[in-house]
Amino acid sequence: MPAKVFWGSPRQTQLEERETLPAKLDLIIEQLNLRERVKDKRVAIKMHLGFNTGYSMVHPVFVRKVVQAIKDGGGHPFVTDNPSAVETAHMRGYTAETLGCALHPAAGLDDKWFYTQPHQFMNVSEFQIGGAIKEADFMVDLAHVKGHPCTSYGAAIKNIGIGCMTGTTRGQMHDVSHFAPYVFKDKIRDEAHRLAIRESCPYGAIVDDRSDPGGLHLHHYKCNNCLRCQAVADGAFEIQREAFMAFLKVMNVGAKLVLDTFAPGNTTFISLATQMTPLCDCFGFTGMAVLPDAGIFGSDDPVAIDHAVIDMTAQTPLIEANLPGMMEIVTREGHPWQWIHGPYKDPYEQLSHAEQIGMGNCGYELVDVLPFTEPDFKQDTYVQAVRS
Numbered sequence: 001m002p003a004k005v006f007w008g009s010p011r012q013t014q015l016e017e018r019e020t021l022p023a024k025l026d027l028i029i030e031q032l033n034l035r036e037r038v039k040d041k042r043v044a045i046k047m048h049l050g051f052n053t054g055y056s057m058v059h060p061v062f063v064r065k066v067v068q069a070i071k072d073g074g075g076h077p078f079v080t081d082n083p084s085a086v087e088t089a090h091m092r093g094y095t096a097e098t099l100g101c102a103l104h105p106a107a108g109l110d111d112k113w114f115y116t117q118p119h120q121f122m123n124v125s126e127f128q129i130g131g132a133i134k135e136a137d138f139m140v141d142l143a144h145v146k147g148h149p150c151t152s153y154g155a156a157i158k159n160i161g162i163g164c165m166t167g168t169t170r171g172q173m174h175d176v177s178h179f180a181p182y183v184f185k186d187k188i189r190d191e192a193h194r195l196a197i198r199e200s201c202p203y204g205a206i207v208d209d210r211s212d213p214g215g216l217h218l219h220h221y222k223c224n225n226c227l228r229c230q231a232v233a234d235g236a237f238e239i240q241r242e243a244f245m246a247f248l249k250v251m252n253v254g255a256k257l258v259l260d261t262f263a264p265g266n267t268t269f270i271s272l273a274t275q276m277t278p279l280c281d282c283f284g285f286t287g288m289a290v291l292p293d294a295g296i297f298g299s300d301d302p303v304a305i306d307h308a309v310i311d312m313t314a315q316t317p318l319i320e321a322n323l324p325g326m327m328e329i330v331t332r333e334g335h336p337w338q339w340i341h342g343p344y345k346d347p348y349e350q351l352s353h354a355e356q357i358g359m360g361n362c363g364y365e366l367v368d369v370l371p372f373t374e375p376d377f378k379q380d381t382y383v384q385a386v387r388s
């Protein structure tokens with residue numbers, strides 16, 4: 001049976017508060033029965049609190065509503081993220097006073113309070129899940145939707161699949177893209193050939209390998225799969241789709257392990273698709289939005305909610321005038337996030353994999369919590385505007 005995804009459109013028929021996104025969040029909270037599900041439970045609200053001067057994350061106005069609903073239901077909420085983001089959260093407006101509840105680092109002040117979950121995925125043999133996540137009874141995954149150079153986008157799954165892990169595990173998860181060999185030194189003809197490969201990338205994604213003199217290293221997050229380097233590599237350096245998809249898949253694996261620490265029915269997901277910048281909130285600054293606001297989503301199914309977000313944002317035009325000068329459109333196939341971050345970072349394949357490993361359903365029913373209605377200008381009393 002398709003999962004329900006509740007959706008609040010960013011469009012308003014009337015310019016009234018009851019039609020704004022915070023008001024639609026109230027309707028989504030009701031549909032999710034959040035108050036009824038959290039009595040006497042310790043509730044982790046997993047967010048991305050950003051870094052430095054970023055200001056496009058989920059605004060405290062929305063967080064407060066989630067916090068208040070949990071309190072109204074007799075739950076005990078706290079907001080959580082990685083230690084650095086929590087330590088500096090006040091610089092971006094997130095404090096116990098503005099949010100209405102405490103903020104705790106997911107794995108403690110030193111990132112050393114974690115629960116080890118053995119699981120083999122390529123180079124990763126165990127996942128260190130934050131102790132605050134493990135000790136919570138219920139989790140609200142409150143995500144900001146945005147672009148991401150490693151995964152093309154970040155939303156509900158990424159917020160927990162990477163965001164609930166210690167820094168050690170996050171580093172190992174990023175390294176899955178280096179698991180399969182992609183540099184073949186026996187095919188590098190000479191130093192001039194090696195340098196030609198390195199210099200062929202206009203984004204500086206190919207660098208010297210610090211641990212292997214005479215080799216090369218690819219920064220996957222900088223690579224948009226333009227394939228310029230393939231024209232000079234002659235098989236000595238390969239841009240492999242599987243290497244990029246490996247990171248999207250390990251993110252799914254991490255999210256599944258996190259969700260498995262909760263009893264069935266004790267997780268829910270809310271995603272805000274506004275101010276969608278090309279890069280993640282973790283970059284510590286906010287650029288111009290490159291997709292129009294798509295509203296607010298809520299569901300008990302992490303796969304369905306991310307799929308709904310991806311489907312909705314695929315229908316809207318990329319705001320090309322807002323792209324930073326160094327970012328080019330390398331393809332117009334797939335999702336707009338793939339256009340700018342690379343076709344090998346495929347959200348549809350990632351969500352299909354998430355469904356395969358039992359995280360949820362790609363199929364969903366979208367329920368608009370307050371449908372937009374076209375104003376009726378054809379009533380009998382209507383008078384034609386003089387200047388129309």
Ligand code: SF4
Nearest residue numbers: 201223224226227229
């Ligand atoms: S595919 Fe393009 S972006 Fe990626 S390393 Fe090669 S030249 Fe650089």
